[in-house]
Structure formats: structure tokens, C-alpha cells
Amino acid sequence: MSAATTTKNFSVTLRVWRQAGTKQAGRFVEYAAKDLDPNMSFLEMLDVVNDELTLKGDEPIAFAHDCREGICGTCSCTINGKPHGPGKGIATCQLYMRSFREGDLITVEPFRAEAFPVVKDLVTDRSAFDKIQQAGGFITARAGSAPEANAAPVPKPDADLAMDAATCIGCGACVAACKNASAMLFVAAKVSHLGLLPQGQAERDRRVLAMAHTMDELGFGNCTNQYECSAACPKLISHDFIARMNRDYLTASVRSVFKVESASSGGGAG
Amino acid sequence: MATLESKVPPGPLADKWRKHKADIKLVNPANKRKYEIIVVGAGLAGSSAASSLADLGYKVKSFVFHDSPRRAHSIAAQGGINAAKNYQNDGDSVHRLFYDTIKGGDYRSREANVHRLAEVSVNIIDQCVAQGVPFAREYGGLLANRSFGGAQVSRTFYARGQTGQQLLLGAYSALMRTVGQGTVELHTQSEMLDLVVVGGQAKGIIVRDLVTGAIERHAADAVILATGGYGNVFNLSTYARGSNATAIWRAYKRGACLANPCYTQIHPTCIPVSGEYQSKLTLMSESLRNDGRIWVPKKKEDSGKAPGSIPEGERDYYLERMYPAFGNLCPRDIASRAAKRVCDEGRGVGTSGLGVYLDFSDAINRLGENSVRERYGNLFDIYHEITAESAYQQPMRIFPAVHYTMGGLWVDYNLMSNVPGLFVLGEANFSDHGANRLGASALMQGLADGYFVIPYTIGDYLAGQKPGSRPSVDAPEFKAAEENVRSMTSHFLGIKGKQPVSHFHKRLGKIMWELCGMARTKAGLERALREIPALREEFWASVNVPGSAADLNQSLEQAGRVADFIELGELLCRDALTREESCGGHFREEHQHPDGECKRDDEKFGHVAAWEYQGKDQVPLRNTEALNYESVKMSVRNYK
Ligand SMILES: Cc1cc2nc3c(=O)[nH]c(=O)nc-3n(C[C@H](O)[C@H](O)[C@H](O)COP(=O)(O)OP(=O)(O)OC[C@H]3O[C@@H](n4cnc5c(N)ncnc54)[C@H](O)[C@@H]3O)c2cc1C
Ligand code: FES
Numbered sequence: 001m002s003a004a005t006t007t008k009n010f011s012v013t014l015r016v017w018r019q020a021g022t023k024q025a026g027r028f029v030e031y032a033a034k035d036l037d038p039n040m041s042f043l044e045m046l047d048v049v050n051d052e053l054t055l056k057g058d059e060p061i062a063f064a065h066d067c068r069e070g071i072c073g074t075c076s077c078t079i080n081g082k083p084h085g086p087g088k089g090i091a092t093c094q095l096y097m098r099s100f101r102e103g104d105l106i107t108v109e110p111f112r113a114e115a116f117p118v119v120k121d122l123v124t125d126r127s128a129f130d131k132i133q134q135a136g137g138f139i140t141a142r143a144g145s146a147p148e149a150n151a152a153p154v155p156k157p158d159a160d161l162a163m164d165a166a167t168c169i170g171c172g173a174c175v176a177a178c179k180n181a182s183a184m185l186f187v188a189a190k191v192s193h194l195g196l197l198p199q200g201q202a203e204r205d206r207r208v209l210a211m212a213h214t215m216d217e218l219g220f221g222n223c224t225n226q227y228e229c230s231a232a233c234p235k236l237i238s239h240d241f242i243a244r245m246n247r248d249y250l251t252a253s254v255r256s257v258f259k260v261e262s263a264s265s266g267g268g269a270g
Numbered sequence: 271m272a273t274l275e276s277k278v279p280p281g282p283l284a285d286k287w288r289k290h291k292a293d294i295k296l297v298n299p300a301n302k303r304k305y306e307i308i309v310v311g312a313g314l315a316g317s318s319a320a321s322s323l324a325d326l327g328y329k330v331k332s333f334v335f336h337d338s339p340r341r342a343h344s345i346a347a348q349g350g351i352n353a354a355k356n357y358q359n360d361g362d363s364v365h366r367l368f369y370d371t372i373k374g375g376d377y378r379s380r381e382a383n384v385h386r387l388a389e390v391s392v393n394i395i396d397q398c399v400a401q402g403v404p405f406a407r408e409y410g411g412l413l414a415n416r417s418f419g420g421a422q423v424s425r426t427f428y429a430r431g432q433t434g435q436q437l438l439l440g441a442y443s444a445l446m447r448t449v450g451q452g453t454v455e456l457h458t459q460s461e462m463l464d465l466v467v468v469g470g471q472a473k474g475i476i477v478r479d480l481v482t483g484a485i486e487r488h489a490a491d492a493v494i495l496a497t498g499g500y501g502n503v504f505n506l507s508t509y510a511r512g513s514n515a516t517a518i519w520r521a522y523k524r525g526a527c528l529a530n531p532c533y534t535q536i537h538p539t540c541i542p543v544s545g546e547y548q549s550k551l552t553l554m555s556e557s558l559r560n561d562g563r564i565w566v567p568k569k570k571e572d573s574g575k576a577p578g579s580i581p582e583g584e585r586d587y588y589l590e591r592m593y594p595a596f597g598n599l600c601p602r603d604i605a606s607r608a609a610k611r612v613c614d615e616g617r618g619v620g621t622s623g624l625g626v627y628l629d630f631s632d633a634i635n636r637l638g639e640n641s642v643r644e645r646y647g648n649l650f651d652i653y654h655e656i657t658a659e660s661a662y663q664q665p666m667r668i669f670p671a672v673h674y675t676m677g678g679l680w681v682d683y684n685l686m687s688n689v690p691g692l693f694v695l696g697e698a699n700f701s702d703h704g705a706n707r708l709g710a711s712a713l714m715q716g717l718a719d720g721y722f723v724i725p726y727t728i729g730d731y732l733a734g735q736k737p738g739s740r741p742s743v744d745a746p747e748f749k750a751a752e753e754n755v756r757s758m759t760s761h762f763l764g765i766k767g768k769q770p771v772s773h774f775h776k777r778l779g780k781i782m783w784e785l786c787g788m789a790r791t792k793a794g795l796e797r798a799l800r801e802i803p804a805l806r807e808e809f810w811a812s813v814n815v816p817g818s819a820a821d822l823n824q825s826l827e828q829a830g831r832v833a834d835f836i837e838l839g840e841l842l843c844r845d846a847l848t849r850e851e852s853c854g855g856h857f858r859e860e861h862q863h864p865d866g867e868c869k870r871d872d873e874k875f876g877h878v879a880a881w882e883y884q885g886k887d888q889v890p891l892r893n894t895e896a897l898n899y900e901s902v903k904m905s906v907r908n909y910k
């Protein structure tokens with residue numbers, strides 16, 4: 001038995017977005033990528049191309065990456081028009097060259113969205129996601145104040161569903177895939193994860209309102225239920241969570257109109 | 271010569287931490303906001319520390335080189351986190367977790383630290399659940415557990431195969447909460463490139479803004495490093511590509527001792543290397559060893575055959591044969607060496623011959639494919655993506671790979687290094703895992719350090735610092751440190767040599783893996799100590815770092831990290847050469863029992879080796895801290 005299923009090396013042409021900085025104009029540049037082993041990952045292919053560029057005295061292509069196993073959410077290329085490329089349920093780093101053929105022209109761009117400005121080449125600034133989290137993506141539980149873990153059992157179906165939502169890697173493919181550049185799937189996943197757990201109830205209303213408002217403020221678009229987001233999500237997070245979040249948002253909005261808040265309630269992030 | 275005072279409190283082992291907490295100096299609540307604390311790193315250790323300290327009222331600045339704290343390497347941990355909850359009623363206890371960890375570490379860790387770790391392990395689970403970490407649960411709604419290597423109880427908590435992700439997102443959410451509240455100032459894409467020591471105490475750092483290239487000075491009353499492990503010194507490893515040793519290495523050059531660098535962990539179950547272009551190795555979680563059986567053909571001649579064609583009687587389930595009590599669940603160092611040995615005998619599988627089978631056919635027969643899918647589906651998917659093979663139909667091929675570093679900056683019981691005011695948490699310190707770490711205990715240690723240890727112990731130091739006494743960033747020490755960083759950067763850009771940075775990293779990795787990997791010899795290490803300095807010279811003469819220092823420049827970032835890895839690699843080999851014994855992950859061929867097990871020398875090496883920098887091209891000084899075992903007896907590890 002051998003390691004590789006496909007064995008022959010092959011060559012492709014890359015059409016890569018090059019942009020020196022946020023304020024500079026960008027353009028596509030073509031590079032030949034030769035003698036590629038089909039068992040190479042897409043990012044390893046970029047490594048090889050970059051080493052060649054360096055030796056030629058060119059600047060290598062800047063691209064974001066870290067774990068290279070689909071969990072950190074750093075890698076973020078749009079490949080042939082699709083965030084994270086042709087595979088289903090994978091991040092860019094989990095794409096292997098065996099998905100391509102001799103002679104292919106592969107277009108590689110950064111995730112495109114107004115809220116994610118390009119930093120350089122294929123690297124974008126996704127700090128807007130952190131800001132949404134700061135607004136309410138948490139359960140306030142200071143270290144030292146937690147009750148015994150098994151004191152509040154969580155029905156397994158709820159725990160499992162919360163986990164489905166919690167698998168989001170914060171890459172932003174959902175935003176890049178959406179024609180409105182909406183961050184709904186990202187926000188809905190966090191709101192659902194925490195809202196499904198008994199521990200998350202105390203801040204449930206405030207959380208969904210604060211996160212949704214911050215998302216709007218940061219320039220993400222509206223959700224018009226196209227569901228391109230779920231299709232591009234490397235964790236295949238279901239768009240059902242968007243419906244769940246909409247329900248939560250509605251309830252919270254109604255409740256917030258009628259709720260009498262103590263003037264001294266203060267604290268927390270807004 | 272550095273003073274290495276462990277500051278382990280007196281009294282019976284089980285009372286030390288409680289008593290220490292009662293005796294420790296406190297900082298008055300009104301004064302806390304007058305102290306600024308720098309936390310470098312926001313993995314499990316850094317983010318839990320930053321948010322907990324902010325909640326106490328300190329002013330905290332958090333620095334990460336990532337574009338978001340959520341991307342720290344901790345995110346990739348798969349299998350689980352240990353805690354002595356004894357929810358399974360199977361005989362677990364704080365003492366047993368303590369004992370397993372000490373024994374797993376091959377009696378090379380500090381007893382009192384390990385006991386504290388086991389004590390606070392139970393609080394960690396409470397804390398995480400309160401934050402909304404969606405741990406796996408049983409049908410009744412209570413928390414589920416699984417077993418992990420080196421233990422005979424089921425004490426590992428998990429969230430599918432993504433435990434690190436869920437724990438980190440919990441700690442990250444707390445960090446984001448405090449950033450939102452304005453109690454933590456967050457600096458992303460900011461790489462610490464030097465430690466500033468003023469009057470013998472750590473009082474600040476120099477960072478480079480990776481996007482704008484700006485070099486910044488930051489002063490504080492105390493500095494915490496939680497910057498992770500240095501396993502990428504081997505180039506190929508299960509670490510994230512960006513993980514690096516720069517923070518701890520630059521601190522070492524400012525006087526912090528680096529302890530036991532040769533204790534590195536090689537994980538037995540990773541996907542084998544496929545080619546020269548390889549950039550990382552992917553772990554297949556240890557949890558797979560609960561249901562997978564490891565084997566190779568009995569006969570060399572069979573190693574090229576399809577696994578299905580090798581009859582049961584011709585297979586060697588070597589771990590079950592050699593370690594009947596623990597079988598496939600024996601500790602990592604033992605399982606890795608066993609795999610190396612069968613491959614050295616020519617019985618390895620796969621095209622390279624560097625692989626063994628991890629076979630699930632029994633589990634599939636016993637539990638059904640669906641149950642196996644439920645337990646390990648995501649791991650099988652990862653395996654399929656990388657190798658294009660289905661582990662439901664044929665056994666996985668696995669091979670050991672570098673995975674964790676037990677060594678790190680030396681710290682005392684308060685987690686403070688020998689440089690006062692410099693604290694080190696998580697994988698970056700050396701204290702709790704001895705010569706080998708047991709599975710599911712790094713996550714435990716990172717969160718223990720950040721949530722439950724540092725919030726107490728930092729007060730002991732700060733109480734002795736006058737509020738408002740931190741130096742200004744105009745102090746000459748800051749200026750000198752900034753100069754140091756600037757000159758290194760411009761030097762790199764000026765070399766314009768013939769090879770990309772990656773070329774040197776690959777060559778270093780090969781030297782390290784071949785000569786200082788799973789088995790080490792005197793001759794091999796001496797060779798490494800000739801080859802690495804030569805590589806270092808070549809690097810500084812002929813590396814090519816394109817671009818400028820005034821914007822995002824990944825080659826420049828990488829150059830600094832690889833420069834440090836080369837120097838650290840040399841120290842690692844020196845440490846391995848000096849430690850004339852075998853223990854845990856450090857295996858010296860010359861020191862083994864007839865059955866191939868590690869032969870420790872407690873008399874001569876029952877100590878921590880903490881290396882002290884003596885200047886460029888000078889041989890570093892080897893300080894020692896004796897390991898005194900009050901409660902357990904040092905004995906030969908036995909997993910048979
Ligand atoms: C694939 C894999 C699976 C694992 N699975 C498990 C498991 O199941 N159970 C378990 O217990 N352990 C596991 N481990 C080990 C465990 O994940 C790590 O030891 C642990 O997460 C390290 O956490 P940390 O907080 O110390 O550091 P890290 O998570 O590595 O974080 C380091 C932080 O420091 C920052 N940083 C580093 N250098 C600088 C600098 N110079 N300037 C600014 N910032 C810097 C980074 O940005 C990052 O935020 C696994 C490890 C791997 C590789
Ligand atoms: S590099 Fe981490 S998800 Fe791709």
C-alpha cells in the first residue's frame with residue numbers, strides 16, 4: 001500500500017491578488033507553479049512559490065495561516081471565486097493539490113468584504129469579529145466564582161446543538177461568501193451556542209441585542225437569507241442558527257421595551 | 271550565577287497551597303489599578319491570566335502576534351483536559367492525579383507544583399462550564415469523561431475532538447469581555463522582540479507592530495510571558511506554523527534561566543511525512559488509542575503488503591504485548607520509542623517505512639461503524655483529507671512527531687522566573703510535567719496557571735513594588751533594548767543572501783530530528799553541536815530576507831524566529847548531552863535497561879538543569895535545582 005493515491009506531479013498557473021497595503025491599489029499577477037506533488041497542501045504550494053519568488057528577488061505573496069489543520073481560522077483565501085476554495089466543509093489549509101489538474105488556472109484572492117480591509121496581498125483585517133465578541137459574546141463568570149460543574153445538568157441534545165454552533169472558527173468565510181457581506185452566521189453561531197446553555201440565560205437578551213447592534217455599526221450588511229454562508233463555512237454551521245437568532249433578537253427587543261431596568265445595573269460592555 | 275530558590279512552602283504536601291494562599295502578601299484593592307501588568311500571549315494560559323487579573327482590578331495590556339487572541343495555538347488541542355473530579359466513581363482523587371502526573375513525568379518535576387495543579391484541576395472544570403464551554407455530556411445531562419494515556423481512571427473532559435478550541439474560546443470570551451470593559455488593552459499582531467530589565471527587574475517589553483513595522487516600548491510593573499512551547503525548533507511538528515520561541519529566548523538572553531530544554535515530547539500518533547515540501551505534521555488525537563489497536567507485521571517481508579492481507583497471527587500488537595497493563599494506552603514517550611524500534615527493525619509500513627498501523631476494525635466490529643464515527647468522525651475526516659485514505663476501511667498509518675516541550679523558562683512556586691517581576695505561564699515554563707507530559711494535562715496546566723495561580727502569586731511580588739514606581743519608557747534600558755531590536759531587523763534586511771529563511775529552518779529541523787529526536791547518543795549530540803553553529807554562521811551570512819521593515823513582512827518575522835531557533839537548538843543539544851541519563855522524553859541510547867526502558871540516574875541527575883546565558887559565543891552556565899521528593903518515592907516507571 002502506498003501513501004499517495006494520485007502520483008504524478010503536475011503544473012498550474014496561479015492568478016494571485018497582489019496589493020502592497022490597505023491604501024494602495026491591487027491587481028492580479030500570474031505565476032507558474034510547477035512540478036507539484038498532488039499530496040501537497042494548497043498552502044504548501046504557496047510556500048514553494050514564495051521561496052522561488054524570494055530567490056528571484058521578488059517579494060513573496062503575503063497570506064495568513066497558522067495551524068494548517070482547519071481550526072484556528074487564520075487562513076482565508078478565496079480560490080476560484082469560492083471562500084476556502086472548491087472543497088466542502090474545509091478551510092483553505094485543508095485543501096490539497098490533488099483537487100486540481102494539470103494546466104489549471106487558479107485565481108487566488110483575499111476574502112472580500114468592506115468590514116475586512118485588505119492588509120496586504122491575501123491578508124485581511126478581521127478585527128471587526130473581535131469587536132462583536134467584546135460587545136456581548138461571553139458569559140460573565142469571574143475566575144473563582146463558578147459553582148460546581150455538575151450542579152446544572154444540560155440535556156445532551158442542547159449540549160450537542162450548542163457544540164455544533166460553537167465549532168465556528170471565526171474565519172469570516174461566511175461574510176466573504178455573502179453578497180451583502182453579512183456576519184449573521186458568525187453572530188448567530190455565538191448567540192446560539194451561549195443561549196442554548198443554562199449558564200447563558202442571565203445575559204441572553206443583552207447579548208443578542210449588543211452583538212447585533214455592533215455588527216451593524218461595523219459595516220456588515222443585512223442578511224437576506226441566501227445561505228451562501230453555510231455552504232462556504234468550513235465547519236458547515238447550519239443557517240438554522242440564523243433563524244434561532246432572529247427569534248432571540250425579536251424576543252429580546254420586545255422584552256427590552258417593557259423591562260424596567262434598575263438604574264444601578266451598570267457594568268458590562270456595551 | 272543565578273539564584274534558583276524554588277520557594278516551595280513548608281508543611282505537608284496537601285496543605286502547601288492552601289497555606290501559601292493564606293500567607294501570601296495581598297495588594298490593597300484601591301491600589302490594584304495603579305499597577306500595570308503586561309501579558310504576552312493569549313493562549314489558554316495568557317488569556318485566562320489577562321482576564322482574571324483585570325477582573326481583580328489590575329491594569330492589563332495583552333500582546334499577541336496573531337491577528338486575534340482566538341487564533342493561539344491552544345485552539346488546536348483535540349483530546350481533552352484532565353481533572354480529578356472522580357465523576358466516574360472509578361477511584362480518582364487529587365492524590366491519584368498528582369501521582370500519575372509525577373510518575374508520567376518520570377520523577378523530574380517539582381512535587382509541590384504538581385500537587386497544586388491536581389488540586390485546582392477541579393476548579394478549572396467548574397470555571398469552564400460556567401463560561402459556557404460545551405463539554406461532552408451523558409444522556410442524563412451530566413459531564414462525560416474518557417480515558418487518556420498514562421492513567422487507569424477516566425478523568426478526561428472533552429468537547430468532541432475540539433477541546434482546546436472550546437476551552438480557548440471560553441478564555442477568549444472572558445478576555446473579550448474585559449477588553450470591552452476597558453480593563454484590558456489588547457494589542458494584536460504585536461510581536462514581543464525584547465524584554466526590558468531595569469534595576470534587575472522585568473519592567474517592560476519592546477514589540478514590533480507586524481502590520482506597520484513600528485517598534486514600540488511598553489513599561490509595566492510586572493511582565494508575564496505565556497507564549498507557548500518551542501517545538502518548532504524541529505521545523506516539522508504538530509505545532510501551528512507560527513509558534514515560536516522568540517519571547518522566551520530573548521528573555522533568556524536578558525538573564526532568565528531556561529530549564530530542561532532537552533525535555534521534548536514526541537507524540538506517537540501523527541500522520542507520517544509525505545514529502546520535502548511538508549510544512550507541518552498533523553496529530554491524530556491520543557483518544558484514538560482508546561479504541562484503535564497499534565500493530566506492525568511480525569515479519570519484515572510483510573511490511574509492503576496491504577494490511578488486510580496480513581492474517582491476524584502474523585501481526586504484532588507490540589504495545590499490548592510489551593505493556594499488558596496499559597497496552598495501547600501507555601505514555602507517549604514509551605509508545606513513540608516502541609514505534610521507532612519496530613520501524614528500525616524494518617517492520618514499518620507505508621512507502622517510507624516510517625509508519626505503524628492504528629487499526630479500528632475491532633472497534634468497528636464491536637461498536638458498529640456509527641459509534642466509531644460518533645466518537646472519532648472528525649479525526650477520520652482529517653485523516654482522509656490529508657492522505658485520501660479511509661480509516662473505516664483500512665488502518666491509519668501513524669508515526670511519532672514532535673508535539674510538546676516540557677522544558678521552558680525556570681520558575682519558582684509563584685511562577686516567577688529568576689528575574690524578579692518576570693512571570694512565565696503555560697507551556698512556556700518548565701515546572702509541572704517533568705521529563706514527559708501526560709495527555710490532557712497541558713490544557714489543565716495552562717488554565718491552572720492563568721485562572722487560579724497567578725492571580726494569587728503575582729500579588730506577592732507587586733505588594734513589594736511601590737505603586738507608580740514603574741520606570742518610564744524613556745529610561746536608558748528601554749532605549750538600549752529598542753536599539754537591539756532595530757539593529758537586528760536592519761541587519762536581516764541587509765544580508766540579501768542566496769537562501770530563503772525556510773531553507774535554514776528545514777536544515778535545522780533535520781539535524782534536530784536526526785540527532786536529538788526520539789533517541790540520542792553522545793556522538794550524535796556532539797555532531798549536532800558542531801553542525802548547528804556552522805548552520806548559524808551560514809544563516810547570518812547567506813539568508814535572504816526581502817521587503818522592508820515598514821510594513822507586513824512575513825519573511826522578516828520568520829527570520830527572527832529561525833535565528834532564535836538555531837541558537838535554542840544548540841542549547842537543547844547541549845542540555846541533552848550533559849544529561850547523562852534517560853528519563854521520559856529524553857532517551858540516551860547509552861542509558862537504558864536491558865528491556866529498552868529509560869535508565870534514570872537519580873543520584874546524579876535528580877535535578878532541574880537551568881541554563882544561564884553568558885553572552886554571545888560563551889558557553890552558558892548550567893545551574894541546578896535539586897528535586898526533593900517528600901511524599902512520593904522515586905522509582906522505576908512501570909506500565910507493564
Ligand atoms: C495538535 C495538538 C493537540 C494538543 N492536544 C492537547 C490535548 O488534547 N490536551 C492537552 O492538555 N494538551 C494538548 N496539547 C498541548 C496544548 O495545546 C498546549 O500545550 C497549550 O495549549 C499551550 O498553551 P499556552 O497558552 O501555553 O500557549 P499557546 O496556546 O501556544 O499561546 C501562545 C500565545 O503567545 C503568543 N505569542 C508567542 N510569542 C509571542 C511574541 N513573541 N510576542 C507576542 N505574542 C506572542 C501567541 O500569539 C499566542 O497567543 C496539544 C498540542 C497540539 C500541538
Ligand atoms: S491555518 Fe488554521 S484554519 Fe487554516
